[in-house]
Amino acid sequence: MDTIEAIHTRRSIRKVKEVEPKKETILKLLESARWAPNHFNTEPWRFTVLTGEGRRKLGDAYGKINQEKVKDSDDSVKEAAYEKGMNKAFRAPVIIVVSVEPSDKGKVKEVEEICAAACAVQNILLSAHDLGLGAMWRTGDPTYTEIMKQSFGTSENGTVLGFSVHWISG
Numbered sequence: 216m217d218t219i220e221a222i223h224t225r226r227s228i229r230k231v232k233e234v235e236p237k238k239e240t241i242l243k244l245l246e247s248a249r250w251a252p253n254h255f256n257t258e259p260w261r262f263t264v265l266t267g268e269g270r271r272k273l274g275d276a277y278g279k280i281n282q283e284k285v286k287d288s289d290d291s292v293k294e295a296a297y298e299k300g301m302n303k304a305f306r307a308p309v310i311i312v313v314s315v316e317p318s319d320k321g322k323v324k325e326v327e328e329i330c331a332a333a334c335a336v337q338n339i340l341l342s343a344h345d346l347g348l349g350a351m352w353r354t355g356d357p358t359y360t361e362i363m364k365q366s367f368g369t370s371e372n373g374t375v376l377g378f379s380v381h382w383i384s385g
């Protein structure tokens with residue numbers, strides 16, 4: 216597949232198939248990500264790959280965020296809210312959590328760091344497409360919460376940018 220064809224034919228794939236890609240395949244996605252353009256060579260992206268039970272880390276964050284919204288309710292309501300959040304993390308067999316950690320070097324602009332990390336995500340999505348994986352970029356309000364930041368060790372200046380989720384298409 217050539218580059219222009221890949222760009223034109225990539226689509227967000229929402230249909231889940233619980234088949235985990237091989238580790239080498241996931242590593243290829245991360246390798247593509249780190250070739251993204253980045254000003255002053257800051258490489259401001261951070262990736263956390265979640266598979267299997269490891270997805271509970273994201274589920275726990277979603278669960279806690281959900282519980283915040285019902286904090287004055289009965290325990291059963293809080294438990295249900297937590298479970299609902301936990302289940303969200305199990306919609307795909309692989310989740311790559313992408314964060315940006317802007318460099319504090321003199322000339323670096325924060326907006327350019329976010330741009331670079333977004334380029335890294337697009338590299339992941341295009342590479343997934345080339346390798347026959349379904350993928351999409353997911354965000355939503357929980358992405359930008361303190362709970363999410365804390366869950367993935369994001370610094371005060373950093374931001375979780377979303378979740379690139381993957382599965383074998385078809």
Ligand SMILES: Cc1cc2nc3c(=O)[nH]c(=O)nc-3n(C[C@H](O)[C@H](O)[C@H](O)COP(=O)(O)O)c2cc1C
Pocket residue numbers: 225226227228351352353354355377
């Ligand atoms: C920053 C960002 C966040 C996104 N978040 C979501 C999301 O939370 N849920 C979703 O269904 N799609 C999400 N998308 C995917 C877009 O909805 C999708 O790219 C758009 O509909 C165009 O479809 P395509 O990717 O198939 O071309 C996101 C895309 C971007 C760039």
